[in-house]
Amino acid sequence: MPQKTLNVGLIGYKFMGKAHSNAYRQVGRFFDELEVKPVLKAICGRDEAGVQRAAGLMGWEGYETDWRKLIARDDIDIIDIAVPGNLHAEIAIAAAKAGKTILCEKPLGNTAAEAKAMYDAVREAGVKHAIYFNYRKMPAITLAKQLIDEGAIGKIYHWRATYLQDWIVDPNFPLVWRLRKDLAGSGVNGDLNAHLVDTARWLVGEIDEVSSVMETFVKQRPELAATDDRMGGVASDVMGEVTVEDASLFLARFASGAVGTFEASRFALGRKNYNQFEINGSKGSVQFNMERPNELNIYTEDTHAGTFGYRTVSVTSGQDPYSGHYWPTAHNIGYEHTFINFLFDVFTALGKDEMPSPNFYDGYVNNVILETVEKAAETKKWENVPSV
Known part of the structure; x- marks a missing residue:
């Protein structure tokens, strides 16, 4: 056939x-x-x-x-x-x-x-x-999901996450589309926090309430004269207004009773794509850093007393749905493979006439949370996330 x-x-x-x-x-x-x-x-x-x-x-x-x-x-x-x-x-x-x-x-x-x-x-x-x-399709994050679902870290108490970059620290960096609200909708909130929020929803559960602060550090930049395909471009001699936030930080309460912190910034010098989270539960913890994408740090109560602390697991040997399709154990995969893994799941679902995941429902909920974060920054109060 x-x-x-x-x-x-x-x-x-x-x-x-x-x-x-x-x-x-x-x-x-x-x-x-x-x-x-x-x-x-x-x-x-x-x-x-x-x-x-x-x-x-x-x-x-x-x-x-x-x-x-x-x-x-x-x-x-x-x-x-x-x-x-x-x-x-x-x-x-x-x-x-x-x-x-x-x-x-x-x-x-x-x-x-x-x-x-x-x-x-x-x-x-x-x-x-x-x-x-x-990022849901990163093998290490998938392993974290498996551990959580199996109850290996117990009841979740804490989520803390940061997504940090530094590519616009230079005030002479041009006013690319990501710095214009009419084109991007928001700054780091929609660009970086969107990923953190989705990962948090997938691993911890729904977010009920948020309190936040946002800041724009450089309020004017040179207008864009020409673009490139690496998020940058050529600056002109004309100045324009930055209409999005450079940093967005918020606290969250989850429906499960867990509490969380989220921090996104493009002004963290030395951080290039620092997408990092830690989850603490009643039986253990997991920690992930996208700058070390093939590793998951795990702590569980059954660790031998003489080897107290986190242990680093290399997620490359096929103990997840993806890594075994590429190279032998310890031959690492990276950022581009998250997109390949995503499409594997999409085309698998389409072949079964099923709805892929994540889908537009997840995107809609994500937008509602991000908008509530913006509202909380304006009101300087805790704001309830509307139900969808």
């Missing part, structure tokens, strides 16, 4: 477009048991010369310069959205109405209202959908 394929149309070809394209190329090569595999049919971008070059470099059969034409094509089964947040809702709603399966970068919408409209659209259309909370 011929293997089933689904034709993908990817909108966006810069940083995230490259990550998604690589994952589509690789997923069927490492996860050869997939019954449904992707075909890189067309990539879309506004700059024809740029998107044509990207199509050739990244292995796409063709390209479009108008996302509406891409959605209208009968030979496209999946629409993948990898563009700035201000375009997510319009594209996703149009794709849902066209009956396409939809994959979308996070945060789902620039506002909770946009996210709700997207979630309503996919439910009304009855189409499959998923959101790129790719």
Whole structure:
């Protein structure tokens, strides 16, 4: 029987477009048991010369310069959205109405209202959908999930997480789209805290209440003269206003009774992609750091008295759903593999006619929490997270 394929149309070809394209190329090569595999049919971008070059470099059969034409094509089964947040809702709603399966970068919408409209659209259309909370697919984090579900660390008391970067500390760094609220919706809250919130929900449970503070340290920057595909660009001589936060910190109470801290900043010199969390329970603890992605630090009460403390586990030997598909034990995988693993789960679900996870529901809840964090920063009070 011929293997089933689904034709993908990817909108966006810069940083995230490259990550998604690589994952589509690789997923069927490492996860050869997939019954449904992707075909890189067309990539879309506004700059024809740029998107044509990207199509050739990244292995796409063709390209479009108008996302509406891409959605209208009968030979496209999946629409993948990898563009700035201000375009997510319009594209996703149009794709849902066209009956396409939809994959979308996070945060789902620039506002909770946009996210709700997207979630309503996919439910009304009855189409499959998923959101790129790719850190769920890191083998070490998956192992942490397994340990928690098995009760190995007991009742959870504490979640503490930080996501720190330093790429905009220079005040002369240009005003890229991620620093403009009209395009990005928010700063580190939507870019970095979104990942922490999703991981916390997956591992600890729902968040009921938050209290927060936000700060913008550099309030004006040079306008952007030209972009690149590494989150930067060329600065002009004209200054513009930064309209998003540089740092976002919040406290949380979980429905389970656990308490948590979340800190996101792009002003933490020396931290490049420091996505780190620790969970403390009644029987033990787990700790993860994305800058050491193949390791999970574990403490349990049954540790021998003479070897008190955390032990570092190398999560590379297939004790999770993903790492065993790549290299022999201790041959590490990295950031790009989280996207490949994500697509493995997506195409596995599609092959079974099931809804992938995480999906637009998770994105909608995430947006609601992020918006409540923003509200708490304004009111300087504890704010209840609205139920979804």
